[in-house]
Amino acid sequence: MSQTNEPVLETDEGTALPADALVVAEDVHKSFGRLEVLKGIDLEVKRGEVMCIVGPSGSGKSTFLRCVNHLEKLSSGRLWVNGELMGYRQKRGRLYELRDTEIALQRSDIGMVFQRFNLFPHLTVLGNIIEAPTQVKKKSKAEAVALGEELLERVGLPDKANAYPEQLSGGQQQRVAIARALAMEPSLMLFDEPTSALDPELVGEVLDVMRDLAEGGMTMVVVTHEMGFAREVGDSLVFMDDGMVVETGVPADVLRDPQHERTRAFLSKVL
């Protein structure tokens, strides 16, 4: 696939990547058939940074997020997490696809929270949380349960361990989903519009959990429509439109004084 032998190819050995960067995206393109959804994304997320991505529907925010943990394959470009190229191994300028189990191993270090929660309906709340630690990390059940109970305490649902997902409100389900992702002790958390499917009065409880997580130093990439959250919690704000990054900056600055016409037009509609 790659004929260009730019110096950046050597970065796979970990030399040229910035030491404090956890996620590095370089000219990421993604097409679905003829439709190009991402048209060259360059982004860098530092360790401990909370990056919020905003933009209109169909701008490619969610697709980019799904590229980070390789739920979507890139059409071109490179994406590194923790110094590792996602989904591929690079040897002497050639790319080799990783096996399913190797990709799974890479993903186990990246937590993801979905818009529609995607809790496992056939398992209890605690069952949802301990599933991956016991099945993927091969933790003992007792150890996983202890961690699971601690996490439920942290998201404010210590008494819901034995409930089934359908017995919970949307906000509670999303908090369980966050606990489930945290149970793998990831170094990066991805949030794909985590409050968009919630009743307005339930949004706050989920954002509170995310704020705590950010204060604890977790690296987070958050696709969101919550401008208030972006301003208060975000370290950086990325505005995407039509598959491209239009503007990046400190959230308060971008929200107060957007530099691009498209950003201004979008913000005037949502603020």
Place this chain on the structure above:
Amino acid sequence: MSSPTEPSTGAETATPSPGRSADPVTAVPVRYPERWVAAGVILVLAAMFVHMLFTNDAFNWPYMWDNMFSPPVVRGVWITLSATVLSMVIGVVLGVLLAVMRLSGNPVLVTVSWMYTWFFRGVPRLVLAVLFGNLAILYSTVAIGLPFDNYWMPWLGLEGDARFFEIDARTLLSGYTAGLLALSLSEGAYMAEIIRAGLQSVDKGQTEAAQALGMSRTKVLSRITLPQAMRVVIPPTGNETIAMLKDTALLAYVPVTIELFYQLQAIGTRSYQIFPMLVAACLWYLAITSVLMVGQYFIERRFNRSERGVRDRVVGGTH
């Protein structure tokens, strides 16, 4: 419908008072005389049928009752039950395998799975049963070894063969094994379709959530998608089990001489009491399917467990 709290535009007397609207409705119900006529006709026909059961000597109830529980018949019941259970177990395992192949995306696996289903759904079970009963015509022995050894061994200058294990086909494909093979291979094709539908009914978000947690494809299948597919798969599998129990009667044509229907028919033919023994067959199959239906009811109730409880309060927007 106007509720009492709604402001009334009419005169004060038109406003319904709560006391009056709560009066029980007492009205003369509509009569359906034609239904009574139909019920009467059916009752008369039913009475004639019952009367015939008791008066027509061809039923020969005492003879049927004496022979229905004879040792060879009871043994036949067990053979029928074991053939049902075994062919369903093999069928389900085959079905999972074929469904996963069908959804794998590998063109060879997809095609093989499709052709398998095409063949075994297209040929009647009765024909399959007889066909498998005659497979020994095709092979006198069945051997396990390396394929095409009769070609490549001489070509490499080697003597002998590459077969590790040989067995006489008539021993291996004795009536019962041949019949079981026919039923379970056929069942595999139907189960493949049922399980494929079940797997496809599981929301794609479930797979993504599991993958995002670092689960491998096999883990996702065994821990997340298959268990959730079960709820959709169980009811039609119950129907398949009941249908299979009835289809074990086809074993009589392989022939499997120890099977229930064969035994009942044999007793009937031997004693010229054909009809009583056919009635006995009906009663035996009805009895067993009734038991299976009760079992199916409880299994379905168990797998619908997580559907009970409070519905989530998600705003139903799709983005």
